[in-house]
Amino acid sequence: MSQLHNAFTLFLSLLVEAMPFLLMGVVVSSSLLLLVDERKLITKIPSNPFLGALVGSCVGFLFPVCECGNVPVARRLLLKGVSPGVAIAFLLAAPTINPVVIWSTWVAFGDQPQIVIFRVIFSLAIATIIGCIFSVQKNTKALLQPNLARRFNVLVNGRGSKAENHQESTPLLLQSGTFLLGTSGSPQRMEALLTEPLSPVAALTNSSKFQSFLDNVVLELRELGGMLIIGSAIAAVIQVFVPREIVLSLSHDTISSIIAMMLLAAIVSICSTVDSFFALSFAATFTNGSLLAFLIFGPTIDIKAIGLMASIFKPKIIIYIFMIVAQLTFLSTFIYSYLS
């Protein structure tokens, strides 16, 4: 009974911690939907895969969201037709490469500036490398979870082929982006949307823009909030049944310390804005390399966020991202541990 109680407390604390950031992410995503013209956005992102991924990694500076808030924004970027390399680099880097997280890491580890510096460098490098890898995939749809892939068809491919839109039999309620397609002046019935040609964002009036914004916030929050609740519940249950002490006791040398801290990062699912303070409590007993592993791996991959990522990508893509991030984190912090 007490374990159930603990699990519920952990679940609520994860949820309370993450929900404001998810809301912030949804608001940013909805603003992007309304304020940014996708054609202009795409032309502004470098076509070179490396530069594109680097730009994607640094976009977090503009949207200081944690690992829950970045998911709706990354999803929106993909739906806007941004290259998957750029969107994934953003997804992985935004939780770390943003002013709030860098500042909080500095507050916690100000006396060891190398931790702050290497957290930024390694996170940026890993996100850029994975962004470059995903830029080989030109067909974005193949990465996406089936529901999102259908929406992607409507939004991106639909611009070129109206006929293709008619072939889609997606339930319209899922098509959050379709609110954009209303003609200026009045809201459109959803059923009618797919038959209408795409119109520029600028053509919408202020009141309909605001209505679309609100509708989109509610829709995305419902959709992603559900995933967050499931992810938080799983993370809470794992934390109760696999206590931290067991994970920490795995550490008995440099290599196992890194693995233990990566595992801990995935399980505790703590938000990147505060994870440095959590890591600081291990500073006396864990190597700087393993603390770095915690600070790099935690914001990119954790159980709570995997639920959210599942709302965008197919499972195999999540496995690729997870594997490569884990390997690169291990490799970079392992080398750091041996050389410092």
Place this chain on the structure above:
Amino acid sequence: MKNEQKIQPIDTVAIVLIVFLSLIIGFLISSSNKCSGNCWFEVKPHVKEFSWQNKLIGGENKAFLMTFNRPMDRDSVEKNLVIEPPLPGKFSWAGNKLAYTLNIPAPYGETYRIFLQEARQQFGTKAELGREIEPFFSQFKTRDRSLAYIGTKGEERGRLILYNWTRQIKTILTPKNLTVFDFHSYPKGDKILFSAADKSAGIDSIRMLQLYTVATGFNDTESTEASNVSQNQENPEPKLILDNKEYQNNKFDLSQDGKTIIVQRLNRKNPEDFGLWMIDEQNSIQPLKNSTGGDFLLTPDSKALAVAQGEGIALLPLKPEAKPLDFLPKFGRVVSFSPDGRAAAMVNYNRDNQNLKYTRSLFYVNNQGIQKELLNVEGSIIDCQFNPTATNLYCLLSELKPGDEYREQPYLAEIDLKTNKTTPLLALPEYQDSRISVAPDGLGVVFDQVLTSDTLSDGNIPPNDSGQSIITSRLWLLIPPSQENSHHQVEQLPFMGFHPQWIP
């Protein structure tokens, strides 16, 4: 649908990369296991930073920090850290940082060596220990033990003398034409601020004081490598800080950080223009204007001034025309502050208590709000100074001798601040305005014994407080009990001089 099921480019690239990274990781792990901890590429646990590395330290340096590159087994570090000669202290840890706080200041004039080996790395919560630390060795030095005083004999008469006890070198710091009246050392002992008048001023010299600084020629660097600078400098040149043209300069004080000088000044043309002036680091001088009053003392944090005003003590910020920070109506004088600034010794003149009228009470006041009376005397409280750890107070007191003639008998006493117990240590033959100075490393208390004549001072030497001429003066050192000696010891120093002060 067919298209989607086909192998996508990302599948190929991702799988190839995962396999490639797995191979690299496997290779690194296997080679790190094979080399069993002695690989060229593996850095051992080591001391990354030692805050006193080759530093020249003083009484103000109470603790050092040692930063390790890995989490260390604390017991093994504490057990294996060796300092020679030993410096007792306490360990405390914060992450990979060790702080060692000395129980008492490190004795001056010594080179200390520090060793650490056989300490081990710690992993997580495991009891088993990791690799052994790279042996660490470093050293640091304390500043030379030095004493400054005003000479009374031969060519030293009226001049500022510096005696480097560690190297046994005596240096006359001021030129022949200046008679030194008072002086304060800068915090690192590299310079001394003094007030002096030209000998030609004769009997008027006390009204012709100017402020100067003079370099001592040592302790002017924090590095031990550069500490062997010339100690025996020939004719050091004093630098004028404040002239005596428009104002007469009286008493002065130097802040503990060495950045501020406070001088009591009187306008030669307008006697109403009297008060405290502040000289900052850039040598610009400005009147404080809010500071009419008597005796004054800068607080140890160098941010405020304790001035006797009316029937109390005002704490004034170091800003012109600023309002007092606090007013202590109970006390009439601040005798001394503890070196850490947390406590002060103050005198209550007992004006509002009929039974205690004409007596003086010495109080201990600290920043925790504690005010306790240490003693009550019918005579005078001439001077008091805290020892470096602020556990004891050394006081020069006097007691009123019974008889028709008013006569005070001065004596030196030690007051234990925990028990409030006053132990008279030494009776001084006659009341002369002696001064005491407690060594910054706790070696002992130096004080002077002045012999005067009733004739007026000739300007070659400053007069005592009664205006009498100083003929000669001996210097004494009182050494508190230690492991070797269970009693206080007094020895005469082989110099003739007065106003002795230890250099910080």
